[in-house]
């Protein structure tokens with residue numbers, strides 16, 4: 485039953501919010517998590533690929549939620565020549581996100597977190613105090629909170645209640661469309677990335693296998709090009725041309741923040757995490773690992789603040805500093821690399837694939853691909869040097 489007050493109120497039941505809940509709740513701390521959708525884990529707007537290392541480090545992995553394991557990467561150039569790379573240090577999983585998030589919700593509930601679905605938070609602050617105004621099961625409620633964690637995804641509104649602007653520019657937003665296809669014949673241990681200005685300008689097509697002849701096939705296009713042609717039309721054309729025998733069982737549209745994470749992540753009584761704080765890897769568009777990492781860091785920080793009876797901005801800054809010192813720093817690099825990648829054209833990709841097409845996958849390294857690209861396009865050297873010099 486919904487109570488009048490909680491120590492911590494979390495808005496959003498995706499990987500960020502759920503992991504924050506798991507990491508802050510215990511017998512002494514009351515936590516409520518509000519999710520506006522009817523169920524945790526659906527709808528799935530995600531290709532569901534993530535790294536094994538990140539999952540093991542930041543979350544617990546329910547084996548049931550793993551559809552396939554990959555350690556091979558296939559990069560397909562516009563002329564369809566391709567490079568394959570094999571790397572055990574970059575192993576990853578394609579998840580069943582519904583099962584994954586359900587298992588996280590179970591774990592949170594075991595720790596005493598009260599989870600409310602069909603609970604749409606309209607506002608989370610009143611006269612400077614953290615107060616959650618939520619429409620739950622068709623009725624409006626006002627709930628007091630010691631601290632609010634906003635994990636409300638890319639369309640976040642909650643951070644604005646605490647004076648943090650989460651607006652994304654077109655350049656930093658990728659428009660994505662994805663289909664889950666069945667009767668698709670792709671190797672289960674390989675994730676594929678197809679590059680072409682025609683198919684996915686400023687982005688790429690992904691094919692992430694889920695086993696049993698099923699795969700998530702989608703594309704993301706940089707916001708600068710998304711008004712020229714719709715992502716859905718581009719994907720339909722791609723599937724028709726390359727996988728005509730397949731059947732679509734599901735489809736989803738969504739945006740990805742191809743940005744650098746927000747600088748300000750905390751205020752008095754407030755923390756913002758996950759997509760809501762633009763914590764995605766701008767180069768790949770991946771945000772599951774960072775949502776889990778931020779959820780863990782923020783959950784631990786929130787717990788410490790409540791136990792110390794101090795939820796001021798200066799207390800919560802510990803989380804902000806830790807984020808920017810670790811993953812935030814890497815992601816700033818990824819953002820600069822993404823900017824550099826926007827300068828690579830179809831011809832450059834074709835030449836790169838031609839050079840590596842006969843190299844055995846275990847001998848292909850990202851660093852080798854990068855060096856070759858730089859030789860071909862010396863103007864990129866300055867951009868890439870800046871990335872690694874942290875300028």
Ligand SMILES: Cc1cc2nc3c(=O)[nH]c(=O)nc-3n(C[C@H](O)[C@H](O)[C@H](O)COP(=O)(O)OP(=O)(O)OC[C@H]3O[C@@H](n4cnc5c(N)ncnc54)[C@H](O)[C@@H]3O)c2cc1C
Nearest residue numbers: 496498499500520531532533605637738758759770771772
């Ligand atoms: C098409 C597509 C493919 C992707 N593929 C990948 C991939 O393969 N790998 C990867 O790592 N990342 C991928 N991503 C990105 C990844 O899905 C996100 O980065 C990740 O889900 C972020 O987690 P989150 O918890 O911050 O936000 P979300 O998962 O978006 O969760 C936010 C939750 O908050 C709820 N909510 C929002 N507002 C309110 C409110 N006012 N009140 C209550 N609840 C609210 C929402 O309903 C939602 O459930 C993809 C994204 C898209 C769009």
